[in-house]
Amino acid sequence: xxxxxxxxxxxxxxxxxxxxxxxxxxxxxxxxxxxxxxxxxxxxxxxxxxxxxxxxxxxxxxxxxxxxxxxxxxxxxxxxxxxxxxxxxxxxxxxxxxxxxxxxxxxxxxxxxxxxxxxxxxxxxxxxxxxxxxxxxxxxxxxxxxxxxxxxxxxxxxxxxxxxxxxxxxxxxxxxxxxxxxxxxxxxxxxxxxxxxxxxxxxxxxxxxxxxxxxxxxxxxxxxxxxxxxxxxxxxxxxxxxxxxxxxxxxxxxxxxxxxxxxxxxxxxxxxxxxxxxxxxxxxxxxxxxxxxxxxxxxxxxxxxxxxxxxxxxxxxxxxxxxxxxxxxxxxxxxxxxxxxxxxxxxxxxxxxxxxxxxxxxxxxxxxxxxxxxxxxxxxxxxxxxxxxxxxxxxxxxxxxxxxxxxxxxxxxxxxxxxxxxxxxxxxxxxxxxxxxxxxxxxxxxxxxxxxxxxxxxxxxxxxxxxxxxxxxxxxxxxxxxxxxxxxxxxxxxxxxxxxxxxxxxxxxxxxxxxxx
Amino acid sequence: xxxxxxxxxxxxxxxxxxxxxxxxxxxxxxxxxxxxxxxxxxxxxxxxxxxxxxxxxxxxxxxxxxxxxxxxxxxxxxxxxxxxxxxxxxxxxxxxxxxxxxxxxxxxxxxxxxxxxxxxxxxxxxxxxxxxxxxxxxxxxxxxxxxxxxxxxxxxxxxxxxxxxxxxxxxxxxxxxxxxxxxxxxxxxxxxxxxxxxxxxxxxxxxxxxxxxxxxxxxxxxxxxxxxxxxxxxxxxxxxxxxxxxxxxxxxxxxxxxxxxxxxxxxxxxxxxxxxxxxxxxxxxxxxxxxxxxxxxxxxxxxxxxxxxxxxxx
Numbered sequence: 001x002x003x004x005x006x007x008x009x010x011x012x013x014x015x016x017x018x019x020x021x022x023x024x025x026x027x028x029x030x031x032x033x034x035x036x037x038x039x040x041x042x043x044x045x046x047x048x049x050x051x052x053x054x055x056x057x058x059x060x061x062x063x064x065x066x067x068x069x070x071x072x073x074x075x076x077x078x079x080x081x082x083x084x085x086x087x088x089x090x091x092x093x094x095x096x097x098x099x100x101x102x103x104x105x106x107x108x109x110x111x112x113x114x115x116x117x118x119x120x121x122x123x124x125x126x127x128x129x130x131x132x133x134x135x136x137x138x139x140x141x142x143x144x145x146x147x148x149x150x151x152x153x154x155x156x157x158x159x160x161x162x163x164x165x166x167x168x169x170x171x172x173x174x175x176x177x178x179x180x181x182x183x184x185x186x187x188x189x190x191x192x193x194x195x196x197x198x199x200x201x202x203x204x205x206x207x208x209x210x211x212x213x214x215x216x217x218x219x220x221x222x223x224x225x226x227x228x229x230x231x232x233x234x235x236x237x238x239x240x241x242x243x244x245x246x247x248x249x250x251x252x253x254x255x256x257x258x259x260x261x262x263x264x265x266x267x268x269x270x271x272x273x274x275x276x277x278x279x280x281x282x283x284x285x286x287x288x289x290x291x292x293x294x295x296x297x298x299x300x301x302x303x304x305x306x307x308x309x310x311x312x313x314x315x316x317x318x319x320x321x322x323x324x325x326x327x328x329x330x331x332x333x334x335x336x337x338x339x340x341x342x343x344x345x346x347x348x349x350x351x352x353x354x355x356x357x358x359x360x361x362x363x364x365x366x367x368x369x370x371x372x373x374x375x376x377x378x379x380x381x382x383x384x385x386x387x388x389x390x391x392x393x394x395x396x397x398x399x400x401x402x403x404x405x406x407x408x409x410x411x412x413x414x415x416x417x418x419x420x421x422x423x424x425x426x427x428x429x430x431x432x433x434x435x436x437x438x439x440x441x442x443x444x445x446x447x448x449x450x451x452x453x454x455x456x457x458x459x460x461x462x463x464x465x466x467x468x469x470x471x472x473x474x475x476x477x478x479x480x481x482x483x484x485x486x487x488x489x490x491x492x493x494x495x496x497x498x499x500x501x502x503x504x505x506x507x508x509x510x511x512x513x514x515x516x517x
Numbered sequence: 518x519x520x521x522x523x524x525x526x527x528x529x530x531x532x533x534x535x536x537x538x539x540x541x542x543x544x545x546x547x548x549x550x551x552x553x554x555x556x557x558x559x560x561x562x563x564x565x566x567x568x569x570x571x572x573x574x575x576x577x578x579x580x581x582x583x584x585x586x587x588x589x590x591x592x593x594x595x596x597x598x599x600x601x602x603x604x605x606x607x608x609x610x611x612x613x614x615x616x617x618x619x620x621x622x623x624x625x626x627x628x629x630x631x632x633x634x635x636x637x638x639x640x641x642x643x644x645x646x647x648x649x650x651x652x653x654x655x656x657x658x659x660x661x662x663x664x665x666x667x668x669x670x671x672x673x674x675x676x677x678x679x680x681x682x683x684x685x686x687x688x689x690x691x692x693x694x695x696x697x698x699x700x701x702x703x704x705x706x707x708x709x710x711x712x713x714x715x716x717x718x719x720x721x722x723x724x725x726x727x728x729x730x731x732x733x734x735x736x737x738x739x740x741x742x743x744x745x746x747x748x749x750x751x752x753x754x755x756x757x758x759x760x761x762x763x764x765x766x767x768x769x770x771x772x773x774x775x776x777x778x779x780x781x782x783x784x785x786x787x788x789x790x791x792x793x794x795x796x797x798x799x800x801x802x803x804x805x806x807x808x809x810x811x812x813x814x815x816x817x818x819x820x821x822x823x824x825x826x827x828x829x830x831x
Contacts, residue, residue, distance in 0.1 A: 056828075081705065081706060081708050082708035085707075085708045086708075091706070093702075093706070095702075096703075097700065097702045097703040097705075097706035097707075098700060098703050099695065099696035099699040099700045099703045099704075100699055100700065100820060101695055101696075101698075101699045101817075101819070101820070102692065102695060102696055102699070106692055106696075107696070107703070109689070109692060110689075110692055110693060110696050110703070110704065110707050110709070111693070111704070111707025111708050111709050112707070113689045114689060115689050115690055115693060115709065116689070116690060117688065117689050118688060119687060119688065120687060120688065120689060120692065161707075
C-alpha cells in the first residue's frame, strides 16, 4: 500500500496561533484506497492540519499537492474551500455542516447546482443518491428535515454529500465521538467499502481501539509534530499510546471495594419518558463502592441519571440517599451530598459565557463560603478557583476566562472539581469520559477511584465496557428501561455484558435474575 | 350590530383593506428575505421613509412614476448594503445597526425634503398611480370591484409574493438563502459565499421595504408628509414572525392587518360617539399582538438569525 503513488501529499505544514504552535513541519502522504488514521490527543494539531487541507486556514509554511486526472501531483491553492472541493477533497467535520431546516437531499444539492439556476434538479440528484446509497450501504432518509434525524443519519448525509461531489479524499474528524457503538460499527463497514472502491480516507481519532481496527496506516501527532507513521498491522496499543502521550499508558488499577453503609437505595423506581424511561429499578449502592451501569444510551440512562441529579421526577418507587428519602430538585440533591457529572457537559454542566470560577461555584451560590449578605465574595471565589485549577490540572487561561473557551477534557476536570467539592457521599458519573483523550480520561478515573476509596459511593453510567470492567466493583445492565441486578465484576466478561445490553440475560446475569423474581 | 357586520360585505371595505395591506406586503417580504438569510433588518422603518421620500421626490421633479419606483428601490438596496457592511462584513450587532439605519434614513429623508423645499408649508402633490380597473374583474362580486380599484403597485406586491415563494422553495438560490440563515458554516463548507448571499438578501429585501414606502407616496397618497410611515415598518417585523418566514402566510398576515385597520375606521363612524376613537386605533395593533402571541409560540426562528458569521470561528 505504501508503494502506491500518493494521491495527496502534504509537505512541511506549519501553523501557529499566537504563541501556540499547532502544526510544526508535518509531512503526510495518502494513497488511493488507503485508510490513514491521524491519531493524537486533543490539541495535538489533527483538526488544524485537516482545516488547512480543506482551506479553512492558510498554513504559515508548507505545501499541499493532489494528483490530477493523469496521476501527476499538482499544487492545491490554500485557503480556499472551493479549490479543495474542486480538487476532490471532502471533509466531514466533528460539528456537522448541515442546515437543519433543509432535508438531506436539499443539503446535498446545496452548492452542487449552479446558484442562479431556475430550478432544483431534485429528481436527478435523488436518483444519483439512491444509487450511491445502494453501493455504499449509507442508508438515510433523504426527505426528512435534518433537525428530525439522528446523529448517525446526519453523519451519513455528510458522507454522501462529500461522495456526491466526487471526493477522492475523505476526511472524517472524530466521526465516532458522537456515535453509539453499533452506529460506529456500521460506519466502519461503510468506510471499508469506500476505501475498497478507491477512496482515500483520513480518519481523525484519539481512540486507540478504533484506529487499530480500521486503519491501514497510523500517523501519530503530538504537540503539533508528527511523531510516528507506521502500518496498522503489527501496531499495538501500548506503542501507539506511548507515541501519542509521550509516556506509557496508565491503566486504572482495580481497587478493592470498601462496603460501607448504603448511600443509595432505589426501590422499584419508575420515571422518565419515551425510550429513556426507567422501569421498576431496584439497586443498592454502598459507600466505598463503584457500581457500573452498562447499556447503550437511550435505554433508561436519562431516567436513572435524572432521578439522581434532581432533574427528573419519579412516578413510583422510593429513592433513599444515605437512608433518607431523596429530594425532588437539583438543589435538594446537592444539599444531600450528591456530586453530579452530567452526560452532556456542554449542555447541562456549564454556563458557557460565565467564567471558570463562576461555573465552579454555581451549585452553591447560597453557601457562606461564596456569598455574604447576598454579595459574591469575589476574592474567595477566585482563590478557590485557582486552587481547583491547580489541584485538578485544568489547562485554562485563568479563573476569569469564559469556560466555553476550554477544551472538553478541561471542562470535565473543572466539573469534577465542582462535583467532588465538600466530599459528596454519592457521586453520579454519567458517561464521564465520553469524548475525552487519554490524559483527561486517566485523570477522571483516578479521581473517581480516590473518591470511592474515601468512602463515597460512585454510580458510573457508561457505554465503554473497558472503562466499566476496569473501574466498577459491580456492574448492572440497563436494557429497554429494565435494570438487572448488579453482579461482581470478577464474575463478568465482555460477552456476558454485551448479551445483556442486547436484552439477553445469560451467564452471570441469568440465575440471579431468576432467583430474584 | 347588523351594520357592523354589513361592513364585511362592502367592496369599498375590501378595497381599503388591500390598499392598507400593500405596503405591508412589500415590507414583510423584505424583512422575511433578510431574516431567512440570518440578518434582522431593523432599518426597515427608516428604509420605508427613505423609499417614500425619494420615490415621491423623483416624480415631483418631473420623473416618470416607474422611475420613482426604481429610485426608491435603489435607495433601499443601498441602505440594505450599508446595513450589511456593519452586520455582515464587520459582524456588529444587528439590533443597534438596524436602529441606527432607521434614525439615519429618517432624518436624512427629512433633511433632504427641507433642502428641496425650504419654504413650502404644504408639500407639492404628484399625479399618483391610477386604478387599473381591468374589464375581466368587474364580473366578480365584491372582490372584483375591490381589486379593480387597485393600482399597478398592488399587483406588483402580489407578484413579489409569488416570485419570493418560488425563489425560496424552488431554486438553488432560495436553497442557499434558507441554508445561510440556518447554518452559515454549511454554506461556507459547500464553497458558497456567506457574505455574498447575506449582502444580496439585504439588498433585495431592503429594496422591497423601500417599495413599501414608495407605495404610500406614489399610490395610496399623492404626497410626502413627516411621520407618514407611522410604525408600519415595525408592524412588518412582527408580521414576519406571525408568517413563520413564509411568503404565503406573510400575504395573509398583511391582509389580515389591513382588514382590521379598515374595519376599525368604519367602526369609528358607526360607534365613535359612544367609544373613544383611540380604542379603535388600538384595535389592529392589539389584534396583531394577539395573533403574534398565538403564532410566535410555535415560531421556528432561522437558527442563525442575529448571529454574525466570522470565518474560521466556531
